[in-house]
Each structure stands twice: as structure tokens, then as C-alpha cells.
Amino acid sequence: MGVFYMNKVIQSLSLFAVSLVLNACANLGNKQLSESALNTTGQMVTWQAQDATAEDVSQLTDLVDIQAIPNLTNFIQEALNNNANLQQTLMTLRTAQVAIDVAEADQNVNLSAGSSASKAKNENSGYSNNLNISWELDLWQKISNGVSAANFQAASAEAAYQSARDSLVANVLREYINILSQQQFLNIERARLTVFENNETVILNRYRTGLGSLDDLDTARTSSATIQATLAQYEYNLATARRTLAVLLGRQDQSLTELDQSFSFPDVLLPLANLPKQNLSRRPDLQAAYYTLKASEFEVDVAYKALLPSINLSAALSDSASSATDALFTNPLWSLLGQMTAPLFQGGALRAQVEIEKLASVNAWWLYQESLLNAVQETQNALDNERALTDRKKYTSMAIDNAERSVKTIEGQYRQGLANILDLVSVYNSRFDLQSQLIQLQASQLQNRINLGLALGLGVPYEK
Template sequence: MGLKKDYAALADQDRERIQRWSVLDEGEQAAILGDLISSPEMEALVDEALAANPDLQQTLLTLRIRQVQYRKTFGDRLPEIKGGYTAGKEEDTDPSYTGSLSIGWEVDLWRKLADESRAAGKDAAQQQALYQSARDTLGAEVMKAWLELIATQKNITIEKKRLGVLEKNEAFILGRYKNGLGTLEDLDSARTRTASSRASLEEYRENLARQRRALNSLLGREAGPALTLPADYPTVVPPLISLPAQTLKRRPDLKAAYLAIEAESLRASAAYKALLPSIDLEAAFEDVADTPGAALLTDPVWSVLAGLTAPLYQGGKLRAAAEISGMETAKAYQAYRETLLDAVNEVEDAVGQEQALKKQVRHINTALASARSNRLQYREKYRAGLAGMLDLLNVQEQTYDLEQQLNNLIHERLVNRIDLGLALGLGVKQ
């Protein structure tokens, strides 16, 4: 009788097989996600979200329910005591009063009840780990939402600069056209680009408003004062990559998946033990008297019963329940393996992304420096009549496109560092 496989041991072996993964050339030692970011404003927003986010509060209430359920299953192992008191009177007789007390207890001969209680304890511990995982994820989402707001605000600033230059170009070309020095094609091109920039600016502004609403939702606000955004990004350092053995043990989602295996294993053990005989003990005390006070078990009649019961035939329900419990344990083990593989991939993906984005930022910086120099040269050539307006507009557009591309890459790199910290098991402060 019992489980055929020790799935918890298999899970330990799976985790221990991961000996190494990619590392970064740079990184800062950090205990929590907040150690990666230098921003008091962001920390205040994270604290607000942890206190008021409705989804997180639901997870917390689920944890409270699991803890109460654990206390309930622990009570099932203790004796059950029932008391009663009745009064009655029949015709032509004196009233009678009866007091009774009964004590019942199922002897946990095979520790079935202990397994069920321990399984409930594992459920509570699993929910505690899931709650911590939800807290960490929420904190990271608030941080990324804050960075997204800054990125969009910076894109708006760049687009305003682009629009200002395009409007000046349009006015300049219009003046030349009126003086017979320009062409209608140049004027149409300038107006097209100006209108396109205005449309992009409106899109960025709406994106910013939508992102503010999304952040308010994370914070648990129905509405709130407008957030004051800094002009530039806060410092976000990459986390130090620790060994897999250290990282995987501190990830709460992996802890939760492991605890699920242990809980299902205990339930499977209890299900198999339900096939075995059980012993029930019962003691009963009863006192019948002519007065209420005399019926309070002052001179009771007592009896003690003991019974041995064993399931003989229930249509295979107990055996099927035991088999299902065993398969639920196997299912929990596969869920753990999936979580483990996801954890490894998240670290590898974030490390690879950090390295790739570092190179992309360097290349775009080089391209942007060349584009700015090229823009100045074409401006002088156009004024000297050596280049056409379309060429100048193309160079200007390229410059601002590169500025926005660089801004988006920087934002993506900072967000990736938060994702990397989360993948390494860094969470929010307790």
C-alpha cells in the first residue's frame, strides 16, 4: 500500500540537475527589487499597491481561508464532546430531567487524520508562497508601469521637438513659395509631415492617459491625483546573477509548486489508508432525575463502547479515490516541472535580452550621433541651394526616429532588469 513514487524527491533531483546558467559581466548585489531602483516616488507607489490592490487582497483572503481550514482539520483529530439536557412531563406523572454527555474519538491508528491535517497545513503554506509571489509580481508591475509612463512622456517630448521643427520648416517653405522660390511639392511634403507628427503626438498623449489609468488600477485607486513624472529615468542597475541552487530556492512560485506536491502526496496517503480498518471509541454519561439540579450528572450512568470497522464494499469508490489522489500527485509534480522550466527560461531570456539591448543601445547611439551631424550638414546645403527640401526633411525625420528608438530601447532595457530580478527570486520588502 502507498505511493509508488516519491514525487517530492524527484522534484528535488530535477532542481539539483540545474547547475549553471548564463551570467552578466556586471551586476549589483540585491536582496529585494527595490535595491535595483533609486526612486522614492516609485517605492511609495509600490507600497500603496501592496496595501490596496483588490486582486492582491483576494489572494490574501484565500490565504486566510486556507489557514482556517488547516485549524479545522487539526480539530478533526481531537475527541468530539457533546452535551444535552432535556426536561419532560407526562400526564399524571412528575416531571423528569435528563442530562447527558458523550465523548467520541476516532483512533488515528494509521495516521490517516494526521496526513489530512498535514496536507491542509501544506495547502496553507502553498497559499502563503502564492501570496508572496503575487506581491512580488504586483510590485514589479507597478515599477514597470512607472517606467512606461516616463518612456511615453519622453516620447512626447521628442515628438514635440519634431513638430516644432516641422512647423518652422513649413512656415519657411510657405514663405519661399509665396515669394516664388519654392515648389508646391515641397510645401505639400512639409504639410504632410507636420500633420503626421500632430497625429503621433495625439496618440502618445492618449497612450499616456491610458497608462495612468492602468497604474491607478494597480494602485487600487478609482481615481487619483495626476502623477508627477520625473524628466528622466531613475537608475535601474542589473542584479547580480547568483547560482541556480540559491535562486531557485527563493522563488515563491517554485516553493508553492513543491508544497503542492507534498500536499497531494499526503492526501494520497490518507486516501489509501481509508481502505484500512478504523477504531472508534465512545463514552456516554446519562443522568435522569426529578429535579433540574440533580440531573447535572451528579450520579450518572456511564457506558463505554469501542468499535472496529472496515470498508467491505462501496462499489470501488475508496479504491478509485485513492488512485485519483495518486494521479493528482503526479499532476502536481508535472506542474512543478513546468514551473521549474519556466523559471530557468525566464532567467536565460532576461540575461540574453540584457546583453542584446546593451549592444542595440550602443549601435543606436552611434547612428544618432551620425544623424545629428548629417542633419546640420543638410540644413546648410539646403540653405545654399545644394540639397532639396525632401532630403532635409528625410534627415530630420531620421534623427527624431532614432531618438525615439533609443528611448524605447533604454526603457525596454530597464524593464528587462526588473524582469531579471523577479526571475532571480527578488521580491518586494515584507
């Protein structure tokens, strides 16, 4: 009767284990999310507003002739070596790479050794040593799936590090352009101040000849004081821009004494957006999102396979003696054990873990879609902005030409008493304001082209 009962128990457990295997295996191998992601990398996007002057480049630094700009090459390398945020991202990558070794360790044989000594009253000392070897048979590829997940997580971290490198170099280039533009704003305001200070002399001469009043002098001095206040703001903006660049370089000394601010704007190429090798699949942030999605799919497999039985093989060697030397396996006992264990009841924890991993995988897919949509938006915005900035520069240049003619006309009329000081102040301010607008448009267009290169996945490669 007892034997019959035991056989029924064994049969029931066997059937239960088989049902676990079939149930878990039925849910494996579903990689539809990552497969759909591969088909939506923006390769079929038709970009609008592509300029005929766009050029084929392969790296972000190809957009600017950095060798021709003093210190810019050194600045970029210094930032890559010393930027604190980039180094933190690198440590995240190194951690993910070490995690691969942790996952792979589960595939290896585990070896442990122990030794103990005891002494009781009225008894001789006792010594014992043991040596244990164990290994889990990866029958369902659960450990291998864990290793694959770790590898994809490391690949995601590496893509994130590449994205951080690219963004850092782009920020250095943009901030360099910002410094040059702030210096030119400062130069324009200084020229404006010189003109208004010279006007004060003209007003005094007109007053002495009876062609004007001292009220005009007050108006000119008010304008000069306003310009001096603006100069103080531009000087602060320039100093702030220099400090921002210094932080990107990882410097505590933020003076940047070697920076040449008299250098004119560099030429920045407009990168092509319709070449196969410049589609959005080159973007490292998109690659990072895809690798995270792949890792989550393998984590789902691991969670399902945790429902399956596991098989462990172990061997032990032990020896005991009254002396330490005799206990060194002179007459050891050995044992060999093969063990299969299956989860029967854990309060639904394993099933819940499966659902958690499935939800994490779906969430990773939506994060990928969000990254893709942002990439498409950033690219199209940069292309449209290029067209808008080109038109704005053209019309602003035309406005500057008209303003120059207006200045000459009003200056002549003012000397003849046919125009008042307010008319003169107005045309001067219009001319200088337009010059500042043109500088801002030029800087914005150069920075926008860097943004476009970044949006298309143009990066800065590194030695792994």
C-alpha cells in the same frame, strides 16, 4: 454449532482486516516525486550571456534606488496595502491557514451535550440530559497525514502570496518606467512638431526669394498634421499608463496628480544569475508548486489509510427525571465503548479515491516541472535579451549621431536649393524616429532587468 460459526466469521473478518492493513501499508511512504523535484531546481543550470557588470542583490527593490525617485516608495507600499488582486491572494492564504485548524481538530476529543423535555397527556413531564465524549485513536497516522497535507497546502498558499507580492512590485516599477517613457515619446513628438512648424516659415522665406515653391509648404503642413495626430495618440498612451498604475495602487481616483513625469529613467542594476543564493529555488511560484506536490503525497497516504480499520473510544453520561433539576446528573448512568470499524464494501469508492489522489500527485509533479521549465526559460530569455538590448542601444546611438550630421548637411543644402523638401523631411523623421527607438530600448532594458530579478526569485519580504 452457532458458536463455531461465529468464530469462523470473526476469524474471516480478522484476516480481511489484516489483509487491508498489509495492502494499505505496502503503498505508503512513497515520496519519490517530491524527492526528484528537490534535485531539479535549476541549481546546475549554466546561464549564458552573463554580463560582467552584474551585481549581487537580495531583494527586488535593491535593483532600483527607490528612495531617490519621488513617491515611488509610497507607491509600492500603497500597492501592497490596497491592490485588490493581492488582497484576494491574501484571503486565500488565510483560508488555507484556517484549514490547518480544521484538520487538527480531528485529533482532539469531541464533547457534546444534549437536553430534552417531554410532556404527554395524563403523564408528568419528563426531562433528560446527556453528555457524550468521543475520540478517534490515530493508530495509522491518517489524521496526522491530513494535518501535514493541510500544512503544505498553507505553505503553498503562502508562497503564492509571496509570488503575487513580488509580481505586483515588479509591475509598479515597470509601469513607472512605462510612464516615463511615454512622457519622453511625447516630448520628442513635440520637438518634431516645432521643427516642422519652423520649416513652414523657412519655406515661405525661400518662396519669397524665388528658391522654392508653395508645394513644399503643403508637404511641410502635411507632416505637421501627421505629427499632431501622433501627439494625440501619445497623450492617450500616457493617460492610459497613469490609469494602469493607479489600478495597481488600488485607487479609484486615477489622476495621480503627485506623479513626477519629468524625472529621467532610474538606474536599474543587472542582477547576478550564477550565485548559489540566487538559483531558481528562491522563486516563490516554484516553491508553491513543490509544496502542492508534497501536500498531494500526504493526501495519497490519507486515501490509502482510509482503507484501514479505525478505532474510536466514546463515553456517555445520561440522566432522566421528572423535574429539570433532578435531571442534572444527580443519579446518572454512564457507559464506555471502544469500537473498531473497517470498510468492507463501498462499491470501490475508496479504491477509486486512492487512484484519484495518486493521479493528482503525479499531476502536481508535472505542474512543478512546467513551473521549473518556465522559470529556466524566463531567466535565460532575460539574460539573452539584456545582451541584445545592450547591442541595439549601442548601434542606435551611433545611428543617431549619423542622423544628426545628415540633418545639418541636408539643411544647408536645402537653404542653397541643392536638396528638396522631401529630403529634409526624411532626415528629420529619421533623427526623431531613432531618438524614440533609443528611448524604447532604454525602457525595455530597465524593464527586462526587473524581469530578470523576478525570474531569479528576488522578492519583497513581508512580516508574517
